[in-house]
Structure formats: structure tokens, C-alpha cells
Amino acid sequence: MSVVDQGLANAGTGKGKPNRLTRNLMSKIAALPMIMTAMVVFVGCTIWTIVYSFTSSRLLPKENFVGLDQYERLWGSSRWLISIQNLVWYGVCSLILTLVIGFTLAALLDRKIRFENAFRSIFLFPFALSFIVTGLVWQWILNPDYGVQGVVRGWGWESFSFDPLYNPDIVIFGILIAGIWQGSGLIMCIMLAGLRGIDEDIWKAARVDGIGTVKTYLVIIIPMMRPVFITSLVLIAAGIIKLYDLVVAQTSGGPGLASQVPAMYVYDYMFKAQNLGQGFAASTMMLLSVVIILIPYIYLQIRGNKNG
Amino acid sequence: MKLTTKLLAATAIVSASAASxxxxxxxxxxTSGGEAAAVTKFAEAWNATGNxxxxxxxAGSGGTARPIIISRxxxxxxxxxxxxxxxxxxEELIEAGLMLDLTDVAEAGGWKDIVNPPALLDACTLDGKIYCVPVNIHSAQWLWLSHAAYEKAGVAVPSxxxxxxxxxxxLEAAGVLPLAMGQQGWQQNLAFGAITIAVAGLDAWRDVTVNKNADTARGPEYTAVFEAVAAARELARGSNVQDWNQATGMVINGQAGAQLMGDWAQGEFSVAQQVEGTDYSCLPGLGLNxxxxxxxxxxxxPVNDDPEITAAQKELAALLISPEVQVSFNLAKGSLPVRGDIDMAAANGCMQKGLGILADGGVLPSGDMSLSADTQTQIEDLMVEFWAGDMAAADAQAAYADIIGNAD
Incomplete structure (x- = not known):
């Protein structure tokens, strides 16, 4: 409060430093449409959704508030619980594997190999495909009759069985394979950029001290790449929360409810079941999980800035 | 130059027709074969009026299409x-005033007298005004049987x-899958509904679906239903098709013994040139009820600002229920016509059976009329879980009773 008061006081006297509000006035005016869009579309609609998640809205939004009823029903629904469980499995595995694979590939490319550009393009290529295409491709690859299982059986190994998309116990891992195939290329590129940002002298110093290559990566390089890891983490986490199209293309939630994810629940209840309140409650829970991820990120950012 | 002249002429024709x-x-x-053939009848009749x-x-089922339609x-x-x-x-679209009031068309056409059963028109009516034109009657309680499959197994076709x-x-001994079942929630839900009416009987069904009495849903009639559905689940194990017409296809070519599907399956048999009684049989009400x-x-x-379109909408509404269009459309689709006053002699045996039941008054309101989309989705989710997994019949019954208890 005191800062603002001071600023106003300064503006009143017309002396001293220019007012914070009027400084760069033109660029602030230019940014106004964007700020308005962000406020109305992102913040406004988010708040609207949260408010209406406490109502009994059906096809059209209505203001009869029912307290936490929608949330009680949500957490009592076995479909939602299965969705959350799937998301946790997918999330943990995808986070670890994408980071490990992305970093390993980047480190290998960083060893000044030949045809680096070609490899980089090949690894990044899956990212250029939409999730629907990726999902369909992997649906065919994992199809027991035409895909991997069929080919291996064709070679003579008759008892070979690999049909993750048709087995309710492991179907989420069939989706995980496709997700990692698509996502690790981008993480690799970000990691590679981070590795290129490491000063050559550090490598020289490590070599002088006689530290092995792997140990140098683990002990010196990775801690230095913290900002790159944080960026990767946020990108992967966002991809996990919004997981939807990959599942729709690969299994549409089946077999049974075995590969349901929260986003599908939101869509089905908002549009198919014509129950906006329930869909809003589910999407608010999704928002909550994003916030849980974002808060440590913002905290790390702020702390990093202060340190710098 | 010649090409230009032709193009100009073509443009002139197009613009001329667009104006009128x-x-x-x-x-x-x-979008399935039989359905597409049927909708062409509507299109032909409408185009014949010069429009x-x-x-x-x-594409996809109603579950895919409805959200698209409603959001538009x-x-x-x-x-x-x-x-x-x-x-x-x-319901809510009409309450919000987004649908055109067709009461004047309905009165001019005397829909109240011709639509049979009257419940169809009631479902279109809100506060005494009519908002939709029923075009066909579909019933879900049919068992379709493949004669080829039963020949292979060497047993008589069941009744x-x-x-x-x-x-x-x-059937299993002969390598035939007993029950074809598309792995989509609505089909599993439909099978559940069909078995319910056949096994639980009318009173229990009405008490649960219309009165939403959860105690009846926990009662012995429904225990029998869930046990029967659990048995059907085992008969359908190994049916990996998705769409309903793929499952019907399995019955048509004798890979599967039977399918529980609505009367629209009839269209698929017609497209495949199969004859009722020799190639396949149908059992309305599963032969029990x-x-x-x-x-x-x-x-x-939907309400439109353009008065020209509004007039055309009313014209189309009257056309869809006119006798000739009703006959040609329903014959192609395998559904029953909404008017009782037209000659359906051209209908085949299955449709005649349906018409007979209709004439005898053996009708029920559909689940769509009693349960909201929300409740239906919950039941569908339960059925998907039940059919795909190993859920016990008693657990499913308890979950079902809870859904009915909370239904609005």
C-alpha cells in the first residue's frame, strides 16, 4: 500500500521519477487487449467454471447452488476413481521415462556424433504428429491380429502374447508407450539445448580432475541444468493432465472403463450426460492438480530469481 | 471460349435453382448401410418438392453426434x-426457447389422431405445444438369431x-460365438434393458424405470436380471467388435449365434439380402414378454431468424410424417411407422410381428422418456464396467439401485 501511495504522491507533485503506471504508457496500452483476453478468457472462465461446479446445472448453466454435492458424487463414482488411478500410473511413468529417455538421447547426441542433425530430426519427428495420428498408429502396431503380436507369431513363436490394448490390467501402459514415443523427442531437444549451454571449460576442468564422463553428467551437468529440467517438467506435466486424444484414438476408454482418463469424464458428463455441474466439478479437480504442480514451479522460479 | 460458356451456363443454372x-x-x-438407405428416402422426397x-x-453413434448437434x-x-x-x-433446449414450435403444423395435419401410440407425441409435447415430429418407432427388445450358426451346431433355432x-x-462346441456384442456402452446398456424387460417383467420394470423405486431395484426380480446379464456376459466373451452393425454382421455370416439389438438391425439383414425365417429369426421381447x-x-x-427457412422447416415437418414418406422410410430402415393408418403390407415378417405387438397395445415408454441423459450415462458407465470385467452380479445390482435412488 505504501508503495502505491508514494507513487501517487510523486505523481501529484509532478517531480522525481515518472509514475509506475504511466511509465511505458504506450506499450501498456498496446498490451491491454492481450491482458483483457487473458483475464476474461483464462481467469474469468476458470472462476465461472468453479462457481458453477457448485450448482446442479444440467444442459444449461443454472444458479441453484447445491454445495459440495457434485464433488461427493464425483468421488463416489468408480469411473472417476479409475480415471484418477490411470492418470497417476500414466503420470508417474511418463514423467520418469520421458525425462530419462529425453536426457539420455540428448547426452548421446551431445557426444559430437556424426549425422547429429539427422538423428535429431528423426527423434523429434513424432512430436510433429497429432495425438490422434499417434494413437491410431500405435493402435495398429499393438493390435494383436495385425501388429507386433501377429508378426512375431508369424515368425513361428505361436504362444507369443503382446496385446496391451486388449488387456484391462495393462492397457494404460499401451497408451504410455505411444505417449513416450511422441513426447520424448521434444524433451530431448530442450535437454540438448541445455547441454549446449554448458560452458566447454567445465568439461575441461572435469577432465583435468579426472572425473569420468557419466559422473560428470550426473554430478556436475545435471545440477547446472536445473532450469531446463523445470521447463521439461512443466511441459510433461501439462501433457499428462490434458491426456485425452491419445486415449480416444487408441481405446476410447476401453476395454470397459480400464483406460478412462479424467478429461474423458469431463467431456462425457458435460456433453453426453448433459450434466454441466458434474463436468465442471471434475474439471475443477483437474485444475486443482495443475495448480498443485504449478505452485512448486512458481516457488522455484521466484527463489531462483532471488538467488540470481 | 467453349469451356467458359459452359461454366457460365452452369453457374446460371446453379444460381437460378438456389434462388427458387x-x-x-x-x-x-x-450412417450404417440400412440407415443410410432410409435417410435417402427422406432426402429424395424433400428434393422432389424442389427444395x-x-x-x-x-458418423458414430448418437452419443458422438448429440454433443455436436447440441453445441451447434x-x-x-x-x-x-x-x-x-x-x-x-x-427438454432444456425447448425450455430455453431454442426449438421451433410446430403446434400449427401438427394441428393442420391432425397428428393427435394419427400418431400411434400417442405416447410418441406426448414425448414431443411440452406445456401443450409440440416441438418435434416423430418419424419412426424403435424398440430395443429384439433377439436376432442366425440360422447358419444353428445349422453348424446342429440344434434347432431357439424360440x-x-x-x-x-x-x-x-454353439460353442461348434466354434460359434453364442452372443455377438459390440464393445460400446450403449449396446451393453441396450442388452441390459432388453434382458430386464424379459426377465423382471413389466411391473418391476415400470416401478424401477418410471417410478425410480430403488427398493424394487434391490429386490429379487432384479437379482434375477443381473444374474441373467452376467450369464449373457459369459456368452459374449471374445466378441471384440465395436460397432453394432459389425456385431450384426457376425450374425449374418454365421460367426455368432445371436445378437441383442434393436429393430434397426433389420435394415442390415435386408441390405445383406437375407430372408426372415430361412436365414435369420427375430424374437421381439426376447420371446418371453x-x-x-x-x-x-x-x-x-431449431429456431431460425430467416422466415423463408422457418416456412421450409414447417413444410419439411409435414412431409416427414406424410403417409408415402413414412412407408418408404420405415421399410428401408426396418422400423415401425408412427401412424397407425397406413398400409404396411410390404413389411416383412419381423416388422409384421412388431406391428402386431403395437396393435395389441404391448407398448412401454422408452427409457429415453423416463430417465435423464445423466442417469442413462451413469447406468451406461456401470454396464461398461460390468460387461468388460468380472464384477459380481450382486455388486452391479447394488450400484444400479444407488443410481436409480439418486435419479432425478
Whole structure:
């Protein structure tokens, strides 16, 4: 409060430093449409959704508030619980594997190999495909009759069985394979950029001290790449929360409810079941999980800035 | 130069016809062979009046199409006419004033006297005004049996559900899948509904579906239902097809013994040139209870600002229910007509059976009319979980009773 008061006081006297509000006035005016869009579309609609998640809205939004009823029903629904469980499995595995694979590939490319550009393009290529295409491709690859299982059986190994998309116990891992195939290329590129940002002298110093290559990566390089890891983490986490199209293309939630994810629940209840309140409650829970991820990120950012 | 002249002439023709005719976009989800043949009858009849039918078929089932249709109407980009299942799906759209009031057309056409059963028109009516035109009656309680499969197994074609269950081991021994089942929630839900009416009987069904009495849903009638569904689940193990017409295809070519599907499966048998009685049989009410529900399709006409389109919408509404169109459409689709006053002599045996039941008054309101989309989705989720996994019948019954207890 005191800062603002001071600023106003300064503006009143017309002396001293220019007012914070009027400084760069033109660029602030230019940014106004964007700020308005962000406020109305992102913040406004988010708040609207949260408010209406406490109502009994059906096809059209209505203001009869029912307290936490929608949330009680949500957490009592076995479909939602299965969705959350799937998301946790997918999330943990995808986070670890994408980071490990992305970093390993980047480190290998960083060893000044030949045809680096070609490899980089090949690894990044899956990212250029939409999730629907990726999902369909992997649906065919994992199809027991035409895909991997069929080919291996064709070679003579008759008892070979690999049909993750048709087995309710492991179907989420069939989706995980496709997700990692698509996502690790981008993480690799970000990691590679981070590795290129490491000063050559550090490598020289490590070599002088006689530290092995792997140990140098683990002990010196990775801690230095913290900002790159944080960026990767946020990108992967966002991809996990919004997981939807990959599942729709690969299994549409089946077999049974075995590969349901929260986003599908939101869509089905908002549009198919014509129950906006329930869909809003589910999407608010999704928002909550994003916030849980974002808060440590913002905290790390702020702390990093202060340190710098 | 010649080409230019031709192009100019073509443009002139196009613009001339555009000026005189009204183009109406009609959305629907009739995309299987028999359904597409049926919707062509509508389009032909409409085009014959000098107007243009702009076909907006949405692939996938109603579950895929309805959200698209509803969001277009809510989003201010309404089509001229759209298929919906009449009942509670469009309740709120009508309340919000988004649907065209067809009462004057209905009065002029005397719909109140011709629509049979009257429940169909009631489902279109809200506060005494009529908002949709029913085009057909669909019932879900049919068992379709493949004669080829039973020949392979060397047993007689069953005449009701119990006989079918008893014949299943013979079918399996002959390498035939007893029950074809598409792995989509609505189909599993439909099978559940059909078995319910056959096994629980009318009173229990009405008490649960219409009165939403959860105690009856926990009672012994429904225990028998869930046990029968659990048995059906085992008979359908290994049926990996998705769409309903793929499952019907398995019955047509003798890979599967039977399918529980609505009367629209009839269209697929017709397209495959199969003859009722020699190639396949149909058992309405699963041969146990000669009762059919009277769900069906109806066309709704979203409100439009253009008076020319509004007039054309009313014209189309009257056309869809006219006798000739009703006959040609329903013969192609295998559904029953909504008017009792037309000659359906050309209908085949299965449709005649349906017409007979209809004439005897063996009708029920459909689930669409009693349960909201929300409740139906919850039941569907339960059925998907139940059919795909190993859920015990008693657990499913308890979960079902909870859903009924909380239904609105």
C-alpha cells in the first residue's frame, strides 16, 4: 500500500521519477487487449467454471447452488476413481521415462556424433504428429491380429502374447508407450539445448580432475541444468493432465472403463450426460492438480530469481 | 471460349435453382448401410418438392453426434433440422426457447389422431405445444438369431431367451460365438434393458424405470436380471467388435449365434439380402414378454431468424410424417411407422410381428422418456464396467439401485 501511495504522491507533485503506471504508457496500452483476453478468457472462465461446479446445472448453466454435492458424487463414482488411478500410473511413468529417455538421447547426441542433425530430426519427428495420428498408429502396431503380436507369431513363436490394448490390467501402459514415443523427442531437444549451454571449460576442468564422463553428467551437468529440467517438467506435466486424444484414438476408454482418463469424464458428463455441474466439478479437480504442480514451479522460479 | 460458356451456363443454372429452392441442412447419425438407405428416402422426397436436402450425417453413434448437434444449437449456428431421440434429451433446449414450435403444423395435419401410440407425441409435447415430429418407432427388445450358426451346431433355432442360453454350449462346441456384442456402452446398456424387460417383467420394470423405486431395484426380480446379464456376459466373451452393425454382421455370416439389438438391425439383414425365417429369426421381447418399448427418432427444428427457412422447416415437418414418406422410410430402415393408418403390407415378417405387438397395445415408454441423459450415462458407465470385467452380479445390482435412488 505504501508503495502505491508514494507513487501517487510523486505523481501529484509532478517531480522525481515518472509514475509506475504511466511509465511505458504506450506499450501498456498496446498490451491491454492481450491482458483483457487473458483475464476474461483464462481467469474469468476458470472462476465461472468453479462457481458453477457448485450448482446442479444440467444442459444449461443454472444458479441453484447445491454445495459440495457434485464433488461427493464425483468421488463416489468408480469411473472417476479409475480415471484418477490411470492418470497417476500414466503420470508417474511418463514423467520418469520421458525425462530419462529425453536426457539420455540428448547426452548421446551431445557426444559430437556424426549425422547429429539427422538423428535429431528423426527423434523429434513424432512430436510433429497429432495425438490422434499417434494413437491410431500405435493402435495398429499393438493390435494383436495385425501388429507386433501377429508378426512375431508369424515368425513361428505361436504362444507369443503382446496385446496391451486388449488387456484391462495393462492397457494404460499401451497408451504410455505411444505417449513416450511422441513426447520424448521434444524433451530431448530442450535437454540438448541445455547441454549446449554448458560452458566447454567445465568439461575441461572435469577432465583435468579426472572425473569420468557419466559422473560428470550426473554430478556436475545435471545440477547446472536445473532450469531446463523445470521447463521439461512443466511441459510433461501439462501433457499428462490434458491426456485425452491419445486415449480416444487408441481405446476410447476401453476395454470397459480400464483406460478412462479424467478429461474423458469431463467431456462425457458435460456433453453426453448433459450434466454441466458434474463436468465442471471434475474439471475443477483437474485444475486443482495443475495448480498443485504449478505452485512448486512458481516457488522455484521466484527463489531462483532471488538467488540470481 | 467453349469451356467458359459452359461454366457460365452452369453457374446460371446453379444460381437460378438456389434462388427458387430453400436449402435445409439436416443433421443425423444414420450412417450404417440400412440407415443410410432410409435417410435417402427422406432426402429424395424433400428434393422432389424442389427444395434441397443438405445432408449432415455425423458418423458414430448418437452419443458422438448429440454433443455436436447440441453445441451447434447452443453456439448460435443451428442446423435447419436435426434428428434426436425424443424424450428428455431436448427438454432444456425447448425450455430455453431454442426449438421451433410446430403446434400449427401438427394441428393442420391432425397428428393427435394419427400418431400411434400417442405416447410418441406426448414425448414431443411440452406445456401443450409440440416441438418435434416423430418419424419412426424403435424398440430395443429384439433377439436376432442366425440360422447358419444353428445349422453348424446342429440344434434347432431357439424360440426364446431361455432356450438360447440352453443352446449356447452346443454353439460353442461348434466354434460359434453364442452372443455377438459390440464393445460400446450403449449396446451393453441396450442388452441390459432388453434382458430386464424379459426377465423382471413389466411391473418391476415400470416401478424401477418410471417410478425410480430403488427398493424394487434391490429386490429379487432384479437379482434375477443381473444374474441373467452376467450369464449373457459369459456368452459374449471374445466378441471384440465395436460397432453394432459389425456385431450384426457376425450374425449374418454365421460367426455368432445371436445378437441383442434393436429393430434397426433389420435394415442390415435386408441390405445383406437375407430372408426372415430361412436365414435369420427375430424374437421381439426376447420371446418371453411380447412387449416393446416405443423409443424412436424424431426431428427437431431449431429456431431460425430467416422466415423463408422457418416456412421450409414447417413444410419439411409435414412431409416427414406424410403417409408415402413414412412407408418408404420405415421399410428401408426396418422400423415401425408412427401412424397407425397406413398400409404396411410390404413389411416383412419381423416388422409384421412388431406391428402386431403395437396393435395389441404391448407398448412401454422408452427409457429415453423416463430417465435423464445423466442417469442413462451413469447406468451406461456401470454396464461398461460390468460387461468388460468380472464384477459380481450382486455388486452391479447394488450400484444400479444407488443410481436409480439418486435419479432425478
Amino acid at each position: 429452392a430453400v436449402e435445409l441442412e439436416v443433421t443425423h447419425w444414420w 434441397t436436402w443438405l445432408d449432415g450425417a455425423i 444449437i447452443l453456439g448460435g449456428d443451428p442446423m435447419a433440422a436435426t434428428q434426436l431421440n425424443h424424450g428428455r434429451q431436448s 426364446d431367451w431361455n432356450e438360447f442360453v440352453a443352446s449356447a454350449p452346443d 411380447a412387449i416393446l418399448d416405443t423409443g424412436g427418432d424424431a426431428f427437431y427444428f
